[in-house]
Amino acid sequence: MDGAIDRTLRQTWAFVFRGYHLTRRYISWVIVFNFYALTGSAAVALIGVAAHDHRLTLTLVVGALLWNFLSTLYNEIAMSVAYERWEGTLEYTFMAPVPRFVHLAGLSVFALCNSIVITTSVLLGLMLFTDITLAGANLGGVIVVLLASTLAFVGLGVMAAALPVLSPERGAEATHIFQGSLLLVSGVYYPVEVLPAWIQPISALSPATYTLAACRRLVGVGDPATTPHRLAGAPLATVVPELVVLLVMGAALVPLGLWVFGRVERWAKHTGRLKRTG
Amino acid sequence: MVLPAIQVRDLRKRFRKRRRLRKATASAEWALGGVSFDVAPGETYGLLGPNGSGKSTLIRILSTLLIADGGEVRVLGHRLPDEQTRVRRLIGRVSVDAAFYKKLSARENLLYTALLYGLKPSVAEPRAMDVLERLGMEERTFTVPLEEMSRGMQQKISIARALMINPPVLLLDEPTTGLDPKSRRDVQTFLEDLRRREGTTIVLTTHDMAEAERLCACIGFLAHGRLVAEGTSELLKRAAEAATLDDAFIKLTGERVTDGETPAAAAKES
Structure with a gap:
């Protein structure tokens, strides 16, 4: 039994090990992407600064940080198959005796670590461009909400990761279309109420909608007691409805993602799609 | 009675080709018939046959990559494919293209594989390391990124990757194609040694008749998806009344190993 657990832990660690060393070897690109994430976020946050509107600035900063976190998490998992096609290693990963659940769990652990590092660096950078303070924010509550939403985004990422298996040419493109759609409908930088009426029901299907709504409340966005010098973060109890929705979404999307991935993998083995490089 | 290590019976596979705006249709020719x-x-x-x-x-x-x-x-x-997880623990594979993370060093690539198979690094x-030494590689190359290595060196590391999991069955898909004569000989000598010392069961595909004669106890001629001899x-x-294996192949299959492939046959493999 211990042997099986040790083996599973090593197999999970393999993906973190690989991700860490690839990050190290591609460090100049990692810096470039982080720089781009920071400048993009700062450019958005400065819209609030230019309007001399603290509430708007806070809304944009929270949106930028959460989108960096969630999109990195999603992207790292969703693009994992596409990356392996580009490297030419996909067949070797798929013929290793790793249960697909362990494979995707390993990818998710690395993606989570990567998301935390990128979001932290963007946060530190944003503090240089804005006078936003974190004092008074319910940061513990934010972490709980992020952990809950991580499950849902892992599920979405796993489902999207199947797309490059399905179509070597179009799959990677489709993952970005899906990511862009989430950005549009989830109210990252604006309330979902400003979306056209026909899109608004779709926003209810995005886990990011609930993550953003809950985190904004926990940080104190919109609370009359919030001032530029001190935030009035709400207690965790006030976001229980969003937490429940996120956990239910995670509980549904993770198994659904694994099921979809498994079906697509089997189809690819029937059609010979694993061989083709992107 | 000793059971075969590998049993293949009436194996059939054909690929479907997608036509624009139409549903995928089955290819007329069998990749394996x-x-x-x-x-x-x-x-x-040894499995000998032209491309395709x-x-x-x-x-x-x-x-376990195709059903x-x-x-x-x-x-x-x-x-x-019912017991694919068990089979994956028993096989090592070396393909014609040394598929690695090219930016990572040999050591990093090999440790990743070890972890992937649940082995202690x-x-x-x-x-x-032992495999690489026996293949004539120096220890200092262990930390060099794969992209800085020659194809021969990459292929040796590919063999080390397949063998580090100590598989009883080794699948070698044209492992010496494109190697220089010295590297080819190193690999062939190593494979002979491996079979002798470890008793590893090996399936080897190759275009090289001399290699097949040297390494293989039994040879199958494959043409158009059929085992013809x-x-x-x-x-x-003897069966072909030919002086060389090359001649025997041409007589028994009606084609050349290296340059006889037709575009249709080559497309079937891709």
């Missing part, structure tokens, strides 16, 4: 053979434990079995003959398709089915349309495959008694690393090199030469 009813192939049957056995490989005894500890035997090196079905060699790589066969290796991919044995590697056959019909027939039966057993590896050390385990049926594919402290156990797997010395094994990989099988036996020792002497038996095949």
Whole structure:
């Protein structure tokens, strides 16, 4: 039994090990992407600064940080198959005796670590461009909400990761279309109420909608007691409805993602799609 | 009675080609059209055939990367694809293209594989080092990124990767294609040594007749997805009344190994 657990832990660690060393070897690109994430976020946050509107600035900063976190998490998992096609290693990963659940769990652990590092660096950078303070924010509550939403985004990422298996040419493109759609409908930088009426029901299907709504409340966005010098973060109890929705979404999307991935993998083995490089 | 290490019975596979705005249709030609053979434990079995003959398709089915349309495959008694997880623990594969993370060093690539197979790096690393030493590689190359290595060196590391998991069955898909004569000889000598010392069962696909004669106890000629002849090199030469294995292949299959492929046949493999 211990042997099986040790083996599973090593197999999970393999993906973190690989991700860490690839990050190290591609460090100049990692810096470039982080720089781009920071400048993009700062450019958005400065819209609030230019309007001399603290509430708007806070809304944009929270949106930028959460989108960096969630999109990195999603992207790292969703693009994992596409990356392996580009490297030419996909067949070797798929013929290793790793249960697909362990494979995707390993990818998710690395993606989570990567998301935390990128979001932290963007946060530190944003503090240089804005006078936003974190004092008074319910940061513990934010972490709980992020952990809950991580499950849902892992599920979405796993489902999207199947797309490059399905179509070597179009799959990677489709993952970005899906990511862009989430950005549009989830109210990252604006309330979902400003979306056209026909899109608004779709926003209810995005886990990011609930993550953003809950985190904004926990940080104190919109609370009359919030001032530029001190935030009035709400207690965790006030976001229980969003937490429940996120956990239910995670509980549904993770198994659904694994099921979809498994079906697509089997189809690819029937059609010979694993061989083709992107 | 000793059971074969690999049993292949009436194996069939064909690929569907997608036409624009139409549903995928089955290719008229079979990539594998009813192939049957056995490989005894500890035997090196050679599969010879031109590009598009079905060699790589066969290796991919044995590697659990493809699911056959019909027939039966057993590896050390385990049926594919039903027992693919068990089979994956028993096989190592070396393909014609050394598929690695090119930016990572040999050591990083090998440790990643060891972890992927659930092995302790402290156990797997010395094994990989031993293989590399026997293949004539120096220890200092261990930390060099793969992209800075020659194709011959990359292929040796690919062999070390397949062997570090200590598999009883080794699937080699044109492992020496594109190697210089010295590297080719190193690999061939190593494979002979491996079979002798470890009793590893090897399936080897190759275009190289001399290599097949040197390494394989039994050789199968594959053409258009069919096994047209099988036996020792002497038996095949006798059956074809040919002086060389090359001549025997041409007589028995009606084509050349290296330059006889038609565009249609080559497309079938891709």
